[in-house]
Amino acid sequence: MTDAHRMAMHLFILAALLFGSSMSSEDNNSLLAESPLNQVKSVEVLRNMSKKPSLQPHESMPLIETYAVKKDGQVCAMARFGVEFMVKENKEMMYFNMDPKSTRITGYCTDQKAVLSLEFDGGYLEFTFLESGEQSYVSKLRALLETEPYCKQCKGPIYSGILNHEQLFKTTKNKSFKCLSVTSLNIAVNLTIKFISLQIQAFNISMNNFGKETECWADYLKRTLPIAMGAVVAGIILIAVLVCVLKREHSRPGYEQL
Ligand SMILES: *[C@@H]1O[C@H](CO)[C@@H](O)[C@H](O)[C@H]1NC(C)=O
Ligand SMILES: *[C@@H]1O[C@H](CO)[C@@H](O)[C@H](O)[C@H]1NC(C)=O
Ligand SMILES: *[C@@H]1O[C@H](CO)[C@@H](O)[C@H](O)[C@H]1NC(C)=O
Ligand SMILES: *[C@@H]1O[C@H](CO)[C@@H](O)[C@H](O)[C@H]1NC(C)=O
Ligand SMILES: *[C@@H]1O[C@H](CO)[C@@H](O)[C@H](O)[C@H]1NC(C)=O
Secondary structure, X not given: OOHHHHHHHHHHHHHHHHHHHHHHHHOOOOOOOOOHHHHHHHHHHHHHHXXXXXXXXXXXXXXXXXXXXXXXXXEEEEEEEEEEEEEEEOOEEEEEEOOHHHEEEEEEEOOOEEEEEEEEOOEEEEEEEEEEOOEEEEEEEEEEEEOOOOOOXXXXXXXXXXXXXXXXXXXXXXXXXXXXXOEEEEEEOOEEEEEEEEEEEEOOOHHHOOOOEEEOHHHHHHHHHHHHHHHHHHHHHHHHHHHHHHHHHHHOHHHHHO
């Protein structure tokens, strides 16, 4: 077999696996959750076909994409963002942008829990949503990045971390959480996850689209601070003008007596 044949066969197997697993999700409640075997296989094929992420010395804008998990044909968890893995290597920061084109989406939803997992060759990013009362949030965020090895046959450095028992991106029922400002989360001493232009929601997603937005604090400040500052400046000017006017009135009582 030539390399081209082998490549074609791998592609065919991969396509078959992906098709097969997406078929099985159609008639099952949790997307891909019941077919871990297929997942492992296709991840392995992917791994062989491309190379591990290489870290970049400079930051660049990551591509923004929408990722969704379905249950009974309905979107039950979705997120839209660009994401950058920031890694500390010998006290220097290095960067890796997740590429939506080579990212696979898996996950599942139950009544109170939803998992959205994004896998790529050399790592993953996984959100676990919880619903509690009127609120929903991301309680767990896991990430792993295995970068290009320094030599052939050796394993690359692995950066991984987890944020657990958190209430990230908290919002109320039917609403999405939105943050246009950059959100940086330190999930290990040597790994920070940076989200660009984030919008995220799980449970009660109607019409397969994001609901009304809950704005993050940073966006709120960005939006209101200039207005507040403007009001303060306007206030100061007004007071200054008043003081001047009053002073002038006081300093010429003589004219008024005439
Ligand atoms: C989901 O798949 C599992 C195993 O394949 C099966 O046992 C279960 O009955 C399925 N559930 C539904 C609702 O089809
Ligand atoms: C992966 O690639 C190596 C060589 O590049 C090859 O020997 C091996 O059989 C491949 N494994 C799979 C699962 O395709
Ligand atoms: C919200 O979703 C939960 C679980 O998916 C469901 O039980 C509940 O009826 C939904 N509520 C509304 C108001 O749509
Ligand atoms: C990242 O930090 C963790 C915890 O200190 C350490 O175990 C791991 O080896 C580090 N990874 C790399 C690639 O340096
Ligand atoms: C959520 O949306 C459903 C219909 O999509 C509606 O019946 C329900 O009242 C909404 N709940 C809240 C808290 O807005």
